[in-house]
């Protein structure tokens with residue numbers, strides 16, 4: 054039972070809580086999106102070009118969804134998912150008529166119609182407060198069956214205040230190694246300033 058004499062807990066407004074869509078709606082609405090690369094990153098394009106066949110792909114927290122447009126151009130089946138309606142409106146403008154399944158829903162609760170062979174990560178994990186990281190790891194493992202891949206950019210540094218929230222290599226390993234094995238890990242040379250020198254391209258194979 055709570056102590057009636059205790060001071061009221063300070064709860065931040067929704068647009069100051071990154072776990073809430075309003076946080077992101079405000080920033081997309083005001084055009085303040087310093088994480089947005091405005092392009093298809095090189096390691097992603099290279100990885101996609103190396104795949105022998107299209108993979109059913111999920112891009113969680115897709116934001117502007119540049120990469121979804123690239124996959125659709127190549128004829129890949131792709132779902133771009135974001136829980137911010139304003140982000141989804143932004144993505145819709147960028148995607149035009151591209152054959153992308155653009156979904157406004159919460160990564161942690163949406164019901165996928167079928168399993169994904171690839172989940173692409175960029176600036177989504179680092180957008181999540183630390184208290185959601187375990188759930189992220191479990192949800193990724195749930196969405197990708199054995200033989201599937203998680204590939205993308207990871208913001209590896211000690212930056213507890215965010216977003217972007219940095220994750221240490223050993224913390225990322227703790228989230229993923231129960232279900233995945235890392236099969237690629239390289240430095241990134243086309244980072245935008247907010248991530249520069251602190252992100253790596255990694256690919257993880259679901260066991």
Ligand SMILES: C[S@@+](CC[C@H](N)C(=O)[O-])C[C@H]1O[C@@H](n2cnc3c(N)ncnc32)[C@H](O)[C@@H]1O
Pocket residue numbers: 071072074077078088089090113114115116117118134135136137140158159160161175176177180216
């Ligand atoms: C930092 S932005 C990155 C956007 C994009 N991935 C990029 O690289 O530009 C994080 C995005 O994740 C979305 N997001 C955060 N939590 C989410 C959740 N639980 N479900 C779906 N989208 C979420 C936000 O709305 C925002 O568009």
